[in-house]
Amino acid sequence: MKVIALAAAQMGMLNMLPATAEYVWPSIHDRMEDLLVLQGGYIREGFVDGVAPCTRSPSPERQTAAEWIRTAFHDMATYDKATGTGGLDASIQFETDRSENAGDAFNGTLSFTNNYFSVRSSSADLIALAMVVAIGNCGGPKIPLRVGRKDATEGGVLGVPEPQQDLETHKQKFAKAGFNTEDMIAMVACGHTMGGVHGKTFPEITENSNVSNVVHFDSSETNFDRKVATEYLDGTTQNPLVVANNDTLNSDKRIFAADNNVTMKALASDEKTFNSMCSDILARMIDTVPSTVTLTEPLEPISLKPYITSFALTNASHITVNGRIRLQTTLERVSDESVTLTYIPRSEPGANATLDTTITTIPGTFQGGTSGGIFGEMFKWYEFSFAVPTSTSIKGFNATVTRVSTGEQTHYDNAGHGYPLDDTVLYQDAQSCRVDNDATIVAAVRKSVVDAGTPVNVSMARMYNKQGTIVPAIEMEEWKGEVGKTVGDWVFVTMKGTQEPVSWGTHFDIVAGAHKVEYQGTNGLGSKQCAEF
């Protein structure tokens, strides 16, 4: 490996990545990026499973992908641009018994997103993600996903548009939320290309109240495509909100014609235009958030992302680091790359000592060692496990990706920061466990920090069920640390608390002043013994 690296350097083939790469690891949005891009393969979050295939449904008349899209709209619909309140804030969870939110869609969507709900993935972000995944997986465009939404703690105002209301009312409702007539037409048409109207929910529209009755908006209800517009324009549409016998209920008919069909003609013109118009308006829809929320830039797959699975003292003289590197790649490159890490010691080795800081990684093999996303993203995983002497320890690492066939190298240094590892607080996962509901978290904390009187605590996410919503709530509780034995430069600190089963999939931080180990999962705790160190 070193020979190749040297040869490449001599050939002037070293590429430094531009320092403009915005992403700096770790980020509080890492979790949402994982949920967006890791859909299948070696490591998968599998969010797409809820809508794959696009016909997927909990019962024959329902269609999950359509429900996810409708949920995002209803949650957003009551936004008040003037006051900056409402919008996509998951307040829909408190509003499912309102007649304007009739149907199974909302609790159906939330019961799925609940699986991914955490301190780093709000219900509102998950609703936005759900819409992006549903559309992206069912033939539609890649809608940019920004994150950072916060969840409402109570229901918002009434006002979701309903089919019996007149055009003027609909125009006013959309205008209140910040959308003009053309926006309204595009948003409704892009929303009404999948799914349909249910007999049991809107029998006055379908004129058939049978539970199994559903009338679709267009003839390709499981595809995100422009048929909703072409069929409307060529007069073949069966859209129940256009051709209902009771014209009062034909809200799509009034809305689609509101600008003399100009917007509908543009949407119908070709698939590319339809996708681009829908992507624009639906991105604006999910980005309609309370004015107190600042959203990130759209998430893009991160080229090289480390995952640390364990960073702990293994004995008095060594710290072990286990983890993986996720490298974005292509079919052409996937078998022609290797990844090496160079670690940065925290202290220089003694005068006569040498330190080999090169860490080789091993390509993952399960599922070909690759993961994929719904927009064609491909990632290759490289595993590593190495020990560093406590005398020098580690404060971070850089990564080098080598094209094996050419020797060409690309260096990744986390936008100039190096990928940081702070050995001040080490989560001793092997010494931590949960027996019944009693959890024990053990940390090794640098002696200097403990001796300075810095308290060491766990900030634990406790999940609990709340009345009036199927989305659980999360509250952070503090578990105080008890100082124990000293091992070299570290002191062991034990934090204990009770965890009901509803909290067995939550996360915690270990905090010692400014030093933290963040977002550690509790789900593995129950299957471990608290091993003696």
Ligand code: HEM
């Ligand atoms: C004036 C505005 C709108 C009105 C009056 C309206 C009305 C309706 C009605 C009555 C249904 C049938 C629900 C059921 O039977 O379960 C429906 C379904 C649906 N709506 Fe809308 N809608 C509007 C705008 C939108 C927008 C802007 C979107 C998304 C961007 C959207 C997405 C959907 C979807 C995906 C379904 C199908 C749900 C399923 O099949 O379960 N709607 N809409």
